[in-house]
Amino acid sequence: MNATAAQREADEVGAPVVELGVPLVGGSNHRSTAGTAGLDVSEADRVERFAQMRAGELGSLHSWELVTAVDGPGTRLTTFLSGCPLRCLYCHNPDTMEMRRGEPITADELLGRIRRYRPIFEVTGGGLTISGGEPLMQPAFVARVLRGAKELGIHTAIDTSGYLGAHCTDAMLDDLDLVLLDVKSGDEETYKRVTGRELAPTLDFGCRLAARGTEIWVRFVLVPGLTDDVENVERVAAYVASLSTVTRVEVLPFHQMGRDKWDALGMRYELDETPAPSPELVARVREQFRAQGLTTY
Numbered sequence: 001m002n003a004t005a006a007q008r009e010a011d012e013v014g015a016p017v018v019e020l021g022v023p024l025v026g027g028s029n030h031r032s033t034a035g036t037a038g039l040d041v042s043e044a045d046r047v048e049r050f051a052q053m054r055a056g057e058l059g060s061l062h063s064w065e066l067v068t069a070v071d072g073p074g075t076r077l078t079t080f081l082s083g084c085p086l087r088c089l090y091c092h093n094p095d096t097m098e099m100r101r102g103e104p105i106t107a108d109e110l111l112g113r114i115r116r117y118r119p120i121f122e123v124t125g126g127g128l129t130i131s132g133g134e135p136l137m138q139p140a141f142v143a144r145v146l147r148g149a150k151e152l153g154i155h156t157a158i159d160t161s162g163y164l165g166a167h168c169t170d171a172m173l174d175d176l177d178l179v180l181l182d183v184k185s186g187d188e189e190t191y192k193r194v195t196g197r198e199l200a201p202t203l204d205f206g207c208r209l210a211a212r213g214t215e216i217w218v219r220f221v222l223v224p225g226l227t228d229d230v231e232n233v234e235r236v237a238a239y240v241a242s243l244s245t246v247t248r249v250e251v252l253p254f255h256q257m258g259r260d261k262w263d264a265l266g267m268r269y270e271l272d273e274t275p276a277p278s279p280e281l282v283a284r285v286r287e288q289f290r291a292q293g294l295t296t297y
């Protein structure tokens, strides 16, 4: 099967696909040790690779890093997968948007790395966080890695926009201890302006998580002139307050740190003139969340 046919089949069944024959590109988060340097990438392997992806044996990885006090409790191995259906104007990892820019990695290989960090997770109360890009672009792979991590007794989280929440099966949710849910806006128009997509899937996914008792940390990126409208924030805060399993809200001030990556990729960056939010604005927005009884960071 050629790449076009593979993509067509993927579209028909809703399965993810990675074009593994293209040159690999890494961003500033890229780790040269990440991925599967030993795996050949050739046209001849394409059919088998596609079958492996559908089975969740193979994924497309951007990078990973060990972090503390972000992406979940304790020290986390945060794994950034490639591919995202959104096009957020403020994305600081635009090099994760295209799945074809990732490196192939097997679930077993990734689990082997996760296993090595288990002593650190045990000491710090940490674990695995699968981020991106959008992890739910590769649901079968994520499901397999989550299952393997739970078999190792490791705390698990995904960092997601929720836009592809329908890809997340109940079995995957059974293997998830925490979902970091990025709520990028409270009104449809702003969400579309920020991401290019619709808001409803994210709202639906959050409600589903709360209904089944899955812990949620919400993230909201505060961008002056884009997401900071009082009413927009009010809608986000009211929605988040309606989710009974939210234990933490992070208001993340916009910054320009991803800007060079947009330039390097030849992508148009629209927020050149946008400043970071003032301390007063951040305080106002945090207070809006607090007024709904939410704890913000």
Ligand code: SF4
Binding pocket: 084, 085, 086, 087, 088, 090, 091, 092, 093, 094, 096, 097, 132, 133, 134, 161
């Ligand atoms: S959801 Fe995340 S990775 Fe995807 S475009 Fe938005 S900020 Fe970037």
